Amino acid sequence: MSASHAEGKNYLNCEKGLWSWLTTLDHKRIGIMYMITVMVFFAVGGTFAMLIRGELYSAGRNIVGPETYNQFMTFHGAIMVFMVIIPGIPAFLGNFFLPMHLGAKDVAFPRVNLLSWYCLIVGAAISLVSLIYNGVDTGWTFYTPYSIETNNGTTWMVAGAFVMGFSSILTGLNFIVTTHKLRAPGMTFFNMPLFVWALYSTAVLQVLATPVLGITLMLLIAERVLGVGIFDPTLGGDPVLFQHFFWFYSHPAVYIMILPAMGIVSEIITAFSRKVIFGYKAIAFSSVGIAVVSFFVWGHHMFTSGQSEAAGILFSFITMLVGVPTAIKVFNWVATLYKGSVRFDSPMLFALGFLFLFTIGGVTGIMLATAGLDIHFHDTYFVVAHFHYVMVGGTLMAIMGGFYYWLPKMFGRMYNEFWARITFVLIFVGFNVTFFPQFILGAMGMPRRYYDYLPEFQSLNRISSFGAWTIGTGFLIALFVIIHSIRRGEKATSNPWGAKTLEWTTSSPPPHENFLETPVVTGGPYEFR
C-alpha cells in the first residue's frame, strides 16, 4: 500500500466515498468514525437527560408516567456509559493519536480495529431491538432479581452491551500491542507522552475487566432465557453474586472512563503552560497504580448489600488508597501551572474545568468510601452528583478540551475561539448549577432513580433542571462550532499551539501514513525551554 506523497494529499482525501470509510483500515479514519458515532449516541443520551430533568422539574407527574420515566433513566445511563464515555476517549481520540504519539504508521492490528467499530455498531443495534419489547427499566446496572423478571427488552439490551464489550476489549488489546511493538526509534517508555501512558493503563483495564462483564451479562441472559438459577434465590442462587460480578468490572470501568481523560489533561496543561510537565514519572506510574488498585475496590458499591463487616472495612480502606495516586496527579498538574506562561485558550479552559470539577468528584468519592457515611448516602442523589462530577465534570470536560485541542490536527481547520469559550462557560456553569444542588438533595435524603419526590425537594430540583438545560444549550452550540470549523474554519498550521509531541511535527491533516518519514526520537515529549 503506497501512500501518495503529493502536495495536498492527506488521510481525508486520499480515498473517496462512503465505502472507502466503511472499509478503511486507517486508524485516523476509524477514529473519525468513532467520533461521529459517539456524537450521535451522545445526542440521544443527552436528549433522555433533558427529558429526565423535565419530568423532575416539579413534584408529581409532568410529562411522562413512572414506567416511561424508568425507561428514560435506563436508556440515558446505559447509552452514556456503554456507548459514549467508555469508547469516547480511547476509541476516538486514542485511536487517532496513540499511533501518532508513538511515531507509528498505524495500530498493530488495523483489521481488528475496524472490527471493534463494527462490534460497537452491531451491539448498539441489538440494544435498540429492546425498544420493540417495551424497553428496559432496570437502570444501567441490571441488578438481579428484578432484571430477571422484568420485560424482554432487557435481554436485548444486555446482549447489546455484551457485544459492545468486545469493541472495548479489541481496542484495548490493539493499544497494548501497539505501545509495546510499534514505537518509533528512540521512543523509549519514558519518552512517551502521558496520554499514551494513560491509554495503556486503560487498555489493561479494558482487556482484564471487560471479559468478566461479558460472562456476567451472558449469565444474566442465560438466567432470563433458561432460568439457570445462579442469580435466582428461588432456584438456590444468589442475586448478590451478580452485584459482585458486575462491580468487579464496573468499578475498573469507571477508571476506563477517567484515566484517558487524565491523559488528555496532562497533554493540554503542559502545552498551554509552555512548561515541562511536573513529575512526569509520578503521573505515569500513578496511572498504572490506579489501574491496579481499581481491581480491589468493587465492594464499595455494596456496603448496604449485607457483605461482611470485615469486607466492608477492607473495601473502604482500599478505596481510599485510590485517592493517593489520584491526588498525586492533581498536585502535579497544579505544580505544572505554577510559573508557567499560561494561555487560556478553550482547550485549557476545559482542562482547568476538569481539574476543579474532578477534584470535587474525587473528594466526594472518598466521602462515599467511608462505609459509615455511605449507609446514609447510598442510593441517594449524593451518589448521582458524585459520579456526574467525575464522569461529566471529569471525562466529558476532557473530551471537549481534547476535541478543541486536536481539531486543527484532525481536520486541518481552526475553530472559532470566541464561541468555543462561550460553550465552556455554558457547560461549566450549567454543570455546577445542575449537580451541586444534587449533593444537597442527596444529603437531605432524596433517593436516586425515583420518578417523584417530596414537595420540599422541589426548589432545588428546579435549579437542577435549569442547569441541565444550560448544559444542553452549551453542547448544542459546541456542535455548531465543530461543524462550522470543519467546513469553514481558517486553515490550521501544522502546530498551532506550539506543542511538542510528535503529532504536531506532521502536516494538518496528517498524510495517510502519518509521517512522511519515520520520526527519530531523541528526548522527552515536553521539551519546552
Place this chain on the structure above:
Amino acid sequence: MSSGNEIIVGGHKVAHHFDSAEQEFEASKLGIWLFLCTEILMFGGLFVGYVIFHNIYPEMFAEGAKHLDWRLGSLNTVVLLLSSFTMVLSIYYAQTNQQKKTSNMLLITFLCGLVFMVIKAFEYYHKFHLGLYPGSYFSYEHAEHANLAMYFSFYFLMTGLHGTHVLVGMFLIAWLWIRSRRKEFNKDYYTPLEVVGLFWHLVDIIWIYLFPLLYLVG
C-alpha cells in the same frame, strides 16, 4: 523505513505499518497472548461461580457428577490432548519446510475436534433424554437434591461455552488446512499456525479443568 517498499518474507507480504517480518510476528504473538488472558478471565467468572456454589451445595454437585459418564469424559480428554500434540507437530513441520506433513497434522487436529464434538453431542442427547436440562427446563424426577437443576446449569453453560470454542477452533484449523494445502506456510512464515495453535491449547487446557470439576467431583 519509508513506505512503498514492500517486504516479502516466505511468500508473505508484511503489512505496511511494520518495519520487519519479525516485528509483525512478535506483535501477533503478544496479541494472541492478551486475547488468551481475556478468555481465561471470561471462563474465570464461571469457575468462580462454580466454586461458590460448590461450597454451598457439595452434595448437589456430587449427585450431578454421578449422572455423567467419566469414561466418555476421559476419552474426550485423551482426544483433545492428542489434538494439541498434532497441532504442535504441524508447526514443527512448517518450521522445517515439510509442507505435506503440516497439512496432514492439521487435518488430524481437525478430526480430533470433530470426534470431541460428536462424543459431546451423544452425552448431551443422553441428558436431554433423561430430562436433565439446565435450570427451569429440568424435568428429571428422581433428583435427591432440591437444586440439582443448578448443577446442570453449570454443566451446560461451561461445556457449552467450551464447545463453542472448540467449534471456532475447528473452523480456524480448517482455514489453516486450506492455506497449508496452498503451501503458504514455511520456515519463514507460520504466524497463523502459531496463533491458532495457542488458542487451541487454551481450549484444551480449559477442558482439562472442566473434566475433573464436572465429572469427578464427590
